[in-house]
Amino acid sequence: MYSALPAKATFHDLLLACDRDLADQVRQGRCLICGSALHSSNYPRKPRGRLRKLGAEHDLRFSLCCARHGCRKRKTPASPRFLGQKVYLAATIILISILREGATQKRMRRLTQLIHVDRRTVDRWRTWWRDAFTAMPFWQVARASFMPPVAEHRLPTAMLERFSSNSLTERMVALLRFLGPISGGQAQAL
Numbered sequence: 001m002y003s004a005l006p007a008k009a010t011f012h013d014l015l016l017a018c019d020r021d022l023a024d025q026v027r028q029g030r031c032l033i034c035g036s037a038l039h040s041s042n043y044p045r046k047p048r049g050r051l052r053k054l055g056a057e058h059d060l061r062f063s064l065c066c067a068r069h070g071c072r073k074r075k076t077p078a079s080p081r082f083l084g085q086k087v088y089l090a091a092t093i094i095l096i097s098i099l100r101e102g103a104t105q106k107r108m109r110r111l112t113q114l115i116h117v118d119r120r121t122v123d124r125w126r127t128w129w130r131d132a133f134t135a136m137p138f139w140q141v142a143r144a145s146f147m148p149p150v151a152e153h154r155l156p157t158a159m160l161e162r163f164s165s166n167s168l169t170e171r172m173v174a175l176l177r178f179l180g181p182i183s184g185g186q187a188q189a190l
């Protein structure tokens, strides 16, 4: 059932809508430095692991910057679609990592073909969840919100299982929003 999700355009549209909401929230605020209004200043990314049928707006990282000339301080909202500096979409990284745990070889092969991910990349992600993610300050704080504690060697699956909803899409979106703080923010400035 996991393998069907990244192939659905509706799932990606939902994530895009989440990103828009987050960007709108930030736009209603003011520049932290000078208090001026914030304007849209999106920038293109070239995410891998995306479906070909998705429109160009799916490659935009929503961002804002101060409207005042001479300040132009950038503010980039959290994004459920992009995971930090990684070139693959967050949903892709999570789903492939999850699939790796239970999928048959055949299904795994079909999925990696669909979104063009090779075996080495999948192994790298596994190492990332195990070593880099668990060492992040974000996780040091966030893991306390899971009771009983999640098994770190089973990330990200162990996290996804804790979001209660019958719909996999909803659970996935909840997880991606939960991971929002590590999606870049200020550090993502161009």
Ligand SMILES: [Zn+2]
Pocket (backbone or CB within 6 Å): 031, 032, 033, 034, 035, 036, 066, 067, 068, 071, 072, 073
């Ligand atoms: Zn400013």
